[in-house]
């Protein structure tokens with residue numbers, strides 16, 4: 027299964043949420059990998075806490091794999107085994123029964139590029155090879171209407187990838203700006219559906235494969251907010267309701283949503299994986315956050331969540 | 336004489352068996368050339384040979400470099416309708432003088448790379464065998480990937496691999512010495528799904544060496560895939576019924592494929608005989624297969640006491 | 651399993667068919683539609699001028715210690731780019747003109763046979779067809795192209811053949827980059843791979859996709875033609891474009907004819923160890939393109955081996971490289987016009 031992580035705006039929590047979802051899937055026994063297709067600023071290395079790769083690798087990352095085939099003598103991109111390479115001790119103990127957790131980093135000095143035919147062909151080959159090996163490949167795309175998004179839309183329309191499940195997560199924050207923006211990325215002019223159809227996808231099928239994920243959501247009823255005055259809570263509730271209506275109007279409502287991740291104090295301060303240790307032993311992260319990641323991981327793999335209407 | 340090769344091995348992205356004409360479509364790498372197929376003792380199909388031009392550095396272990404110009408042979412084969420392999424092979428031929436010839440010169444000597452200048456052949460073999468998976472002599476790895484991926488994308492496949500496994504790479508170097516009587520070999524399992532084979536032998540057909548190395552790569556892959564399935568099934572940790580669900584792809588798709596040296600003879604057989612005594616590939620395989628069958632038997636016995644689950648497991 | 655052991659499977663066969671071979675095949679003309687319209691005098695003059703050189707070729711073969719050299723002659727008719735007058739009119743005109751000039755046309759070949767799949771060669775129904783049917787000779791040759799690699803090319807370089815162009819070196823790089831905010835690259839000249847001091851860079855168009863399918867270039871078809879004459883093409887191991895005598899009644903339609911017509915039934919074999927082309931200097935650029943293509947065609951080693959074994963058996967020395975088996979005489983053959991522009 028291929029999962030594409032997109033968002034209209036930067037800083038939505040796309041990368042952090044994706045990394046955590048991938049991590050939870052691996053813990054539950056699936057072989058998973060994370061591809062950094064955010065060519066302009068590949069930062070997944072820092073979320074997995076791989077030293078030296080916090081801003082991508084010097085050579086052989088996704089970017090040079092796609093654009094400089096001549097120097098890639100193995101025909102395979104650079105990969106990093108998170109279980110053994112992470113500088114974080116709690117990650118280095120791979121629990122028994124867990125699956126592979128592999129990072130395919132970006133290049134340090136990569137940039138956005140207009141993909142040519144060859145890059146497209148190599149992208150198809152890459153996704154095909156990784157699908158042979160992994161239960162789930164998550165591809166983190168650049169924000170907005172990006173070349174990366176166009177590239178994978180064209181790649182997944184290639185006959186060589188027909189029959190391989192491809193699912194889309196569109197991340198957005200739960201705000202007045204983010205909701206229409208996310209809708210625009212999917213339904214708007216030159217959005218994912220538009221470009222997808224031009225690349226040869228069936229519109230309904232593609233639309234059924236796109237779900238939204240709300241990030242850093244504040245739940246007015248949560249215990250964290252129990253210190254608020256009643257007037258504040260009431261105001262929050264009103265806002266939330268407004269946003270719900272706005273979302274429905276923009277086809278970003280509950281039906282199009284796969285899940286939501288609550289605002290988490292740890293993630294607020296640092297882009298990282300939340301381990302069970304952070305929740306249980308150190309008590310710094312919230313259980314609800316991990317539950318949300320688990321829930322996303324489970325629903326991603328559950329075919330019934332993605333059945334077209 | 337030095338011959339270098341690389342073999343890439345993977346599960347075919349197809350859920351079931353395939354009729355012969357479909358196999359021929361998938362492996363028909365060259366228009367107008369036949370795919371050869373065999374049914375005995377195990378089904379086996381091999382693509383026509385293809386060639387790719389190179390003009391690049393040939394590096395020796397010492398760091399010395401010479402320019403190599405010529406062609407690599409590439410081909411692919413499918414065993415038991417399940418395991419797909421691609422190979423890149425070339426013979427390194429030292430030639431005097433530092434000039435590159437017109438290209439037709441090299442196409443009259445297919446499957447050979449001429450090393451211009453004075454190459455260090457043993458050092459070249461070392462460089463090929465000791466490199467890690469992230470670099471490949473003359474781009475042999477990339478050629479294997481291109482051949483294999485092309486076939487995996489063939490429209491006759493349903494894109495549903497029976498098992499998920501990483502492709503393994505086997506690199507080999509064969510030194511042919513006219514006087515040599517018996518075969519010397521060394522098989523090494525390295526990290527990252529990389530294996531190496533070093534051969535030293537008397538005059539032999541290159542095709543026979545390729546066949547041997549592909550056969551070694553095939554069985555090493557089978558063993559690797561089976562071990563990883565067993566590991567993920569968590570025998571002894573999970574309930575037998577759970578383990579069996581995870582073991583099932585091995586039973587359905589892998590267990591019947593073990594047939595070392597099925598189509599080999601001569602020196603290749605003697606290499607296999609040696610491998611069987613140490614490290615004893617078939618012994619490890621047999622033990623693993625027994626473990627799988629024991630789990631199946633146990634799960635079946637438990638299920639017999641609780642009939643309703645039976646259908647779900649073996650239906 | 652090997653030969654000599656007791657078990658074999660027919661689907662595992664790698665044999666290639668043999669074709670009869672002459673010592674030399676001489677091409678007496680490659681006629682395009684504009685020239686084919688001309689009257690008999692044009693052709694008599696053409697063949698008369700060529701006849702001098704044909705005689706020279708024959709005595710050269712005799713000088714090479716061949717007691718009775720097998721030499722066959724052929725002409726190539728362009729029915730691919732143009733539409734010549736019907737066979738029933740044209741073939742007798744050509745044959746008569748050659749005779750009047752003292753030459754015998756042994757084989758007459760339709761150029762479109764190189765581009766379209768050769769139909770009408772009866773195959774033994776007892777033997778099942780192998781491989782995808784319906785390939786043209788041009789496609790068979792295209793599949794065998796192995797590109798001349800520029801320096802510093804490993805096998806990691808993806809084949810660039812899907813463009814329809816083939817060159818003998820490195821093209822001048824594109825000067826705009828794809829990457830955002832990266833500096834554009836400066837212009838660099840093209841370079842020939844096997845240059846001696848200076849480059850003679852050639853970039854050859856092999857085909858172009860048109861609205862009604864692929865249009866092969868004249869150079870590509872001529873390259874196919876040369877390989878065919880040398881007896882080096884096979885389709886799944888079988889010989890292709892086997893010569894046939896013309897039907898008793900010549901048709902109005904070129905496509906109703908076999909690709910290779912044996913006009914003279916006492917002719918030496920159509921295929922030959924070597925091929926000579928006698929033509930006007932006008933055709934030099936095309937033949938240079940043909941050589942550029944042929945330098946990058948990897949002929950099946952089994953076929954090459956078969957031919958060179960037979961040459962050895964006859965005591966003939968044959969160049970290892972296919973392109974060196976083709977000789978040219980560029981001479982004034984009269985006022986030819988060649989192909990239509992475009």
Ligand SMILES: Nc1ncnc2c1ncn2[C@@H]1O[C@H](COP(=O)(O)OP(=O)(O)OP(=O)(O)O)[C@@H](O)[C@H]1O
Pocket residue numbers: 033035036037038039040041042043064168169241242243287288289290291292293294295296297298
């Ligand atoms: N659930 C959450 N609660 C609180 N903060 C969060 C949450 N999810 C993400 N964040 C924080 O939001 C910021 C942006 O997240 P992230 O880098 O994942 O966004 P992105 O969409 O990938 O951005 P970019 O487009 O720049 O790649 C980070 O500081 C991250 O830690």
Ligand SMILES: [Mg+2]
Pocket residue numbers: 040041042064069
């Ligand atoms: Mg990001």
